[in-house]
Amino acid sequence: AQSVTQLDSHVSVSEGTPVLLRCNYSSSYSPSLFWYVQHPNKGLQLLLKYTSAATLVKGINGFEAEFKKSETSFHLTKPSAHMSDAAEYFCVVSPYNFNKFYFGSGTKLNVKP
Amino acid sequence: DTGVSQDPRHKITKRGQNVTFRCDPISEHNRLYWYRQTLGQGPEFLTYFQNEAQLEKSRLLSDRFSAERPKGSFSTLEIQRTEQGDSAMYLCASSHSSRMNTEAFFGQGTRLTVV
Numbered sequence: 001a002q003s004v005t006q007l008d009s010h011v012s013v014s015e016g017t018p019v020l021l022r023c024n025y026s027s028s029y030s031p032s033l034f035w036y037v038q039h040p041n042k043g044l045q046l047l048l049k050y051t052s053a054a055t056l057v058k059g060i061n062g063f064e065a066e067f068k069k070s071e072t073s074f075h076l077t078k079p080s081a082h083m084s085d086a087a088e089y090f091c092v093v094s095p096y097n098f099n100k101f102y103f104g105s106g107t108k109l110n111v112k113p
Numbered sequence: 114d115t116g117v118s119q120d121p122r123h124k125i126t127k128r129g130q131n132v133t134f135r136c137d138p139i140s141e142h143n144r145l146y147w148y149r150q151t152l153g154q155g156p157e158f159l160t161y162f163q164n165e166a167q168l169e170k171s172r173l174l175s176d177r178f179s180a181e182r183p184k185g186s187f188s189t190l191e192i193q194r195t196e197q198g199d200s201a202m203y204l205c206a207s208s209h210s211s212r213m214n215t216e217a218f219f220g221q222g223t224r225l226t227v228v
Contacts, residue, residue, distance in 0.1 A: 032215055
């Protein structure tokens with residue numbers, strides 16, 4: 001069985017400070033993991049993906065995530081938040097056959113000036 | 114490559130009416146997914162096609178819901194006898210079953226309001 005837990009429903013940071021959005025997953029197999037971002041009235045956009053290659057994954061807009069199998073975590077980070085990063089972020093897991101994608105409940109990131 | 118296209122973008126319907134949504138995936142993507150997203154929640158899986166075959170259906174997909182992908186290209190999602198609880202954003206996504214391209218590309222969704 002697959003599932004995703006996003007540990008924070010809301011995160012608020014000041015512009016220029018680091019961002020940490022936490023995600024834990026449960027998977028019966030070696031999973032593929034993704035982070036998607038959803039801006040208001042926009043579609044879901046892929047930020048980055050882990051598919052059993054390097055454990056530190058770099059994505060768009062300066063975001064990174066590290067796959068830690070021992071901790072079953074895939075936390076999303078960014079060194080310095082920008083106002084345009086304010087959005088909702090979803091951690092997603094997919095089993096080996098990609099027959100579905102399991103979404104977490106989302107984390108809303110607020111960036112204060 | 115114009116991305117995943119969904120039509121209509123918004124639909125308001127009266128309770129009890131039938132509605133149909135269309136999804137055009139990225140060309141040559143053989144996998145197609147339907148999801149439902151309600152306010153404050155992450156998208157929930159509804160169903161999955163590989164080519165024209167519907168391979169997975171969620172228990173969320175009641176008998177009032179039916180999805181088709183007749184020629185392995187576009188897909189339709191029909192909801193019969195709509196209920197207020199069906200109000201949500203319906204998302205379509207597509208992907209290709211190659212090892213290198215595993216992520217799903219999402220459309221902007223169809224927002225359904227049942228009044």
